[in-house]
Amino acid sequence: MANFNFANNSKFHHVKHPLIEHKLAILRDINTTTKQFMELAEEIAMLLTYEATKDLPLEEVTVETPLERAKCYMVSGKAVGIVPILRAGLGMVSGVQKLIPNAKVGHIGLYRDHDTHEPVEYYCKLPADAEQRTLIVVDPMLATGGSASDAITMIKKRGVTKIKLCCIVSAPEGVQKVLDDHPDVDVYVASLDRCLNENCYILPGLGDAGDRLFGTK
Ligand code: PRP
Numbered sequence: 323m324a325n326f327n328f329a330n331n332s333k334f335h336h337v338k339h340p341l342i343e344h345k346l347a348i349l350r351d352i353n354t355t356t357k358q359f360m361e362l363a364e365e366i367a368m369l370l371t372y373e374a375t376k377d378l379p380l381e382e383v384t385v386e387t388p389l390e391r392a393k394c395y396m397v398s399g400k401a402v403g404i405v406p407i408l409r410a411g412l413g414m415v416s417g418v419q420k421l422i423p424n425a426k427v428g429h430i431g432l433y434r435d436h437d438t439h440e441p442v443e444y445y446c447k448l449p450a451d452a453e454q455r456t457l458i459v460v461d462p463m464l465a466t467g468g469s470a471s472d473a474i475t476m477i478k479k480r481g482v483t484k485i486k487l488c489c490i491v492s493a494p495e496g497v498q499k500v501l502d503d504h505p506d507v508d509v510y511v512a513s514l515d516r517c518l519n520e521n522c523y524i525l526p527g528l529g530d531a532g533d534r535l536f537g538t539k
């Protein structure tokens with residue numbers, strides 16, 4: 323088995339927090355309902371977004387408080403776009419939007435072929451001004467990394483240079499692939515799990531995120 327070590331890679335961010343651990347435990351539980359699963363995915367997405375937006379540029383503004391003028395700071399320019407990888411990525415969009423309500427949303431359609439486990443592309447629609455924004459690609463699962471890596475390649479082909487990837491559960495193999503294929507992209511995960519099984523599912527993981535989010539199984 324390959325030996326993975328991302329500790330010294332400044333592009334890999336394992337976001338550790340007691341609230342994330344707690345919510346992850348419930349998310350993984352086979353008895354968690356579709357409604358709870360959707361709510362938890364949204365909440366963890368929000369916590370990941372807090373970390374992933376730490377370096378957004380600020381501009382100085384003047385604000386009238388009830389008492390005096392204050393020098394304040396606001397996020398500058400056309401800041402952020404959110405790009406869920408369909409379909410499970412949709413479960414994270416509302417969490418990012420709660421923190422960044424003005425973010426525009428693009429969509430990338432990819433699914434893993436059941437036999438080859440390779441990603442198959444079927445849709446890509448990004449905001450018209452995507453290349454002026456930092457795009458946060460969201461997908462709950464980073465397994466082999468094929469889907470995320472292909473999604474990032476599709477985005478780069480449209481001229482976007484500032485890209486971040488937020489995933490809830492990751493496997494070392496997937497993290498390594500994205501870091502190798504896209505060394506310029508920051509990767510944020512709530513969990514780095516043990517490995518993939520023979521069907522390229524993450525262990526211990528949480529099963530099929532899309533099916534659990536949308537109740538399709
Ligand atoms: C899942 C998941 C990721 C992908 C991860 O999607 O949401 O997009 O698999 O696997 P990878 O890292 O090996 O590419 P899936 O293909 O099941 O499609 P769905 O979201 O439509 O259910």
Ligand code: URA
Nearest residue numbers: 465523524529530531
């Ligand atoms: N996609 C999922 O939804 N779950 C996994 O464990 C791997 C890929």
